[in-house]
Amino acid sequence: MRDSGVQPGIISFATILSACSQFTALEQGREIHSYISNHKLESSEVIMGALLDMYAKCGAVEEARHVFYRL
Structure with missing residues (x-):
């Protein structure tokens, strides 16, 4: 998305983080x-x-x- 000049939004980030959690991709997260x-x-x-x-x-x-305490 960044390469094409599109700014990701909140939903995009939430979806990406969900994928990271499903694949236990901590470093990417x-x-x-x-x-x-x-x-x-x-x-x-x-x-x-x-x-x-x-x-x-x-x-x-x-x-x-x-993160929990920041909520």
Whole structure:
């Protein structure tokens, strides 16, 4: 999407994070989280819920806890 100049939205990120959680792709999920943070999208409850789910399903308990407390 970035290569074609399209800015992904909240639903796109939630879907990508869901895919990361299903495939336990923690490193890719962290990269997406970094992008989300850099673009100030963490205020969305949808995004934060998807991040929490992804970290929990990938076994990153401390990161999941950090996201949970930010909710």
